[in-house]
Amino acid sequence: MYKLFFLFAFSLVSAQQYRFVYEYTMKPDAGKKDSAVTEYMNLDTDGKKSFFYNAVRYERDSVYEADRSYKALLAAKTYDQNLGYTVEKDYAGKTISLYDRFKTANLVIRDIKAPVWKVEKEFRKIDGISCQKATASYKGRHWEAWFSREYPVSDGPYTFSGLPGIVVSLRDTENDHIFNLARIKKISRILPLVPKGGKQVTFPEYRKIMNGFTFSSEDIEGMNIDKETGNADLQLKGGYKARIGLEAMKKSGDMDKEIARRLRRTDNPIEKE
Numbered sequence: 001m002y003k004l005f006f007l008f009a010f011s012l013v014s015a016q017q018y019r020f021v022y023e024y025t026m027k028p029d030a031g032k033k034d035s036a037v038t039e040y041m042n043l044d045t046d047g048k049k050s051f052f053y054n055a056v057r058y059e060r061d062s063v064y065e066a067d068r069s070y071k072a073l074l075a076a077k078t079y080d081q082n083l084g085y086t087v088e089k090d091y092a093g094k095t096i097s098l099y100d101r102f103k104t105a106n107l108v109i110r111d112i113k114a115p116v117w118k119v120e121k122e123f124r125k126i127d128g129i130s131c132q133k134a135t136a137s138y139k140g141r142h143w144e145a146w147f148s149r150e151y152p153v154s155d156g157p158y159t160f161s162g163l164p165g166i167v168v169s170l171r172d173t174e175n176d177h178i179f180n181l182a183r184i185k186k187i188s189r190i191l192p193l194v195p196k197g198g199k200q201v202t203f204p205e206y207r208k209i210m211n212g213f214t215f216s217s218e219d220i221e222g223m224n225i226d227k228e229t230g231n232a233d234l235q236l237k238g239g240y241k242a243r244i245g246l247e248a249m250k251k252s253g254d255m256d257k258e259i260a261r262r263l264r265r266t267d268n269p270i271e272k273e
Helices: 002-016 055-067 068-077 201-210 246-252 257-264
Strands: 017-026 037-045 051-054 084-091 095-102 104-108 118-126 127-137 139-147 164-172 177-187 222-227 229-234 241-245
Touching: 037 055, 037 177, 051 055, 095 201, 104 201, 118 139, 127 164, 241 246
Parallel strands: none
Antiparallel strands: 017 037, 017 177, 037 051, 051 084, 084 095, 095 104, 118 127, 127 139, 139 164, 164 177, 222 229, 229 241
C-alpha cells in the first residue's frame, strides 16, 4: 500500500516543476575557519531531470543577456566565484554532470557518482517538515543529511542525490559546507542552464585549471571606479567580477597579481578528493 502511495505521490510531483531554494554557507578559506560565505542556490526539477545553480548568477546572466550592458552588470548583485557552476542530473539515465567556466572556456565533468547513503533510524521535524537522517562518506568528507519523503524527489543540493526524498538539511562533520532548504515553490518550467559543447575534463584536471587562475589586462571587459567608496569594480571575461579598493591596489604595486589573488578558487572545496 505504501509503495503504491509513494509512486502516486511521485507521479504528482514529477508532473509539475518545482524549485527548491537552498541557503548554502561555505568556508572558502581553510586557514580561516571563522570566515564564511552564504549564497542561495536553486534546484529546479521537473521529475525527469534537475539543474542546481547559483540564483544570483542566473539573475546576472539574465541582466546581461537582455541588453549586453556592462554598466548594468556591474550594478547587479555579485556572487562568490566558487559558486558559478551548474550541476545537471538526469534521473532516467542516472547521470550527474557539472558545468563551469574558466574565462571564456566552458568545462564539463561527466559521470559523477552520487554518494552511497546509510539511512539511519533517526527522525526529526525541520521547519515543520518530517525528516529522516542519512549519512555518507563522500569524496573526502563525512556528511549528515536529513531528507523528507513529503517531497519524494530523489535529489538534493550539488551532486547529493539517491535518497528516497528531497534533502532538507545537509552538512559535513567539520561544518565547512552547510545546506539548508529555505523555500519550495512551483515554477512554470525549468530552463536548460548548461552550455552547448564544452571541454570535457576530469575532476583533478578541473581543480588544476581553476586553482591556476592567472590574470592580464586583456581579461577585463568592463570597469567602474567609484571614488566615493574608494573601490574599483572590474567585470572580467567568463563572468568573473572583482572589487578592489584603490588603496589596496596602490599598496600591492601589482594590480594583476592582486586581482588573481582575490579570484583564486577556494582551498577548502566541497570535494577534498
